[in-house]
Amino acid sequence: MELVDNLTKEEYENFFKKSKYNHFLQSYAWGQTCTVRVQTPVYLGLKDDNGNIVAACLAMRKDIPFRMTYFYAPRGPLIDYDNYELLEAWTNELKKYLKKQNAVYFRLDPGVVYEEIDEEARPIEGGKNNHKVYEDLVKLGYTHRGFTTLFTRNQPRYTFRIDTKRPIEEIEKDMNKTYLKTIKRSYNYDLEISDYYDTDTFYDLMKNIAAKDGFNGNPKNFFQKFSEEFGKTNTVHYISVKIYPDKEIAKAKEALDKLQKELDEGKVLPKHMADTQNQIARFQKDIETFSPYEGKYPDGLISLILICPYTDRNMWTLYIGNNSLATYTFAVNRAYYEAIKYAVDKGFDFLDLFGTCGEPHSTDKNYAALHEYKRKLGGTYTCFIGEFDIINKKLWYKFLPTFLKWRRKLKGK
Numbered sequence: 001m002e003l004v005d006n007l008t009k010e011e012y013e014n015f016f017k018k019s020k021y022n023h024f025l026q027s028y029a030w031g032q033t034c035t036v037r038v039q040t041p042v043y044l045g046l047k048d049d050n051g052n053i054v055a056a057c058l059a060m061r062k063d064i065p066f067r068m069t070y071f072y073a074p075r076g077p078l079i080d081y082d083n084y085e086l087l088e089a090w091t092n093e094l095k096k097y098l099k100k101q102n103a104v105y106f107r108l109d110p111g112v113v114y115e116e117i118d119e120e121a122r123p124i125e126g127g128k129n130n131h132k133v134y135e136d137l138v139k140l141g142y143t144h145r146g147f148t149t150l151f152t153r154n155q156p157r158y159t160f161r162i163d164t165k166r167p168i169e170e171i172e173k174d175m176n177k178t179y180l181k182t183i184k185r186s187y188n189y190d191l192e193i194s195d196y197y198d199t200d201t202f203y204d205l206m207k208n209i210a211a212k213d214g215f216n217g218n219p220k221n222f223f224q225k226f227s228e229e230f231g232k233t234n235t236v237h238y239i240s241v242k243i244y245p246d247k248e249i250a251k252a253k254e255a256l257d258k259l260q261k262e263l264d265e266g267k268v269l270p271k272h273m274a275d276t277q278n279q280i281a282r283f284q285k286d287i288e289t290f291s292p293y294e295g296k297y298p299d300g301l302i303s304l305i306l307i308c309p310y311t312d313r314n315m316w317t318l319y320i321g322n323n324s325l326a327t328y329t330f331a332v333n334r335a336y337y338e339a340i341k342y343a344v345d346k347g348f349d350f351l352d353l354f355g356t357c358g359e360p361h362s363t364d365k366n367y368a369a370l371h372e373y374k375r376k377l378g379g380t381y382t383c384f385i386g387e388f389d390i391i392n393k394k395l396w397y398k399f400l401p402t403f404l405k406w407r408r409k410l411k412g413k
Contacts, residue, residue: 174378205321
């Protein structure tokens with residue numbers, strides 16, 4: 001066996017497509033995207049004595065002072081985790097490689113589901129698990145970084161996955177009923193759904209969410225690079241929602257005039273009066289909401305963009321940007337629904353909502369809101385095995401986080 005770090009794009013992508021663990025975070029395109037983060041993508045391949053690739057891995061290399069480096073493999077490597085001999089061969093060759101590269105450590109974050117869990121994040125008795133994979137990795141010398149429950153590692157350890165091998169009608173049965181009603185209400189507005197994407201537009205929309213939730217997202221050049229690289233491999237789907245404020249105002253005024261006329265002519269029965277008053281209030285609210293945009297967007301206003309990378313088998317809802325109109329018209333819920341339909345139409349195995357916490361009743365409001373929102377879509381609550389490190393320089397591994405923190409602070413002065 002030999003570990004090489006120079007797989008061609010064709011070699012890597014051919015193996016990637018065959019792996020049951022392929023994930024957009026292990027794609028060739030993701031590696032190229034992350035170059036804007038001053039990281040170097042390394043496309044590793046484990047070859048047998050006949051030169052056949054038996055395992056592969058995208059690892060992001062980060063160089064640090066004193067000619068040292070460290071690696072991170074998001075949702076990698078792509079390997080048969082049930083084959084202990086193969087895991088052992090990979091690990092032995094990896095250790096040799098780390099010495100040659102003067103690396104402090106190699107961090108991997110396998111796309112392996114640890115165990116089946118219930119809605120309270122508790123293991124399901126008698127459910128499937130991959131505890132042996134965990135035990136094998138520890139036996140081979142990997143240091144597990146803990147069964148974390150919040151967003152304290154590079155990637156979320158928990159997510160929701162919707163089985164999209166089923167008809168949309170079956171998926172709807174698992175969705176929250178109130179959530180379904182909001183999707184139906186979105187059809188009250190003339191939302192124009194398309195696959196439009198523009199980095200400037202998306203970035204402006206995303207900043208609205210970032211400011212509201214108090215987090216700093218990726219810089220604009222990251223999203224530009226993302227669209228370029230995933231566009232080259234045709235492995236990204238965009239869901240864009242355009243809203244026409246002038247049309248919505250005209251519709252609401254017309255509906256109000258009609259209702260007022262019916263009231264004036266005494267055509268509304270007493271038993272329908274409350275419903276009529278509710279309709280009047282809704283149309284008045286529509287006019288109030290859309291009026292600040294009146295006359296400014298005759299060609300419509302892009303109010304939401306959802307970015308969904310995919311492989312040949314699965315899709316993820318990764319990034320979203322939207323404004324207040326998208327929230328008001330239930331366009332956000334509609335966009336996720338459109339993503340589900342797209343995944344079903346494409347025959348994907350699942351749609352991954354990419355990230356939630358492992359504490360369903362978290363006291364953190366943002367975590368709790370995120371979890372509750374994604375739960376309503378009816379997917380399977382899923383937890384991954386977590387991060388593992390192969391340590392090459394024990395002393396530096398211990399002090400590296402403090403050193404890097406100090407170095408960043410020094411650079412900031």
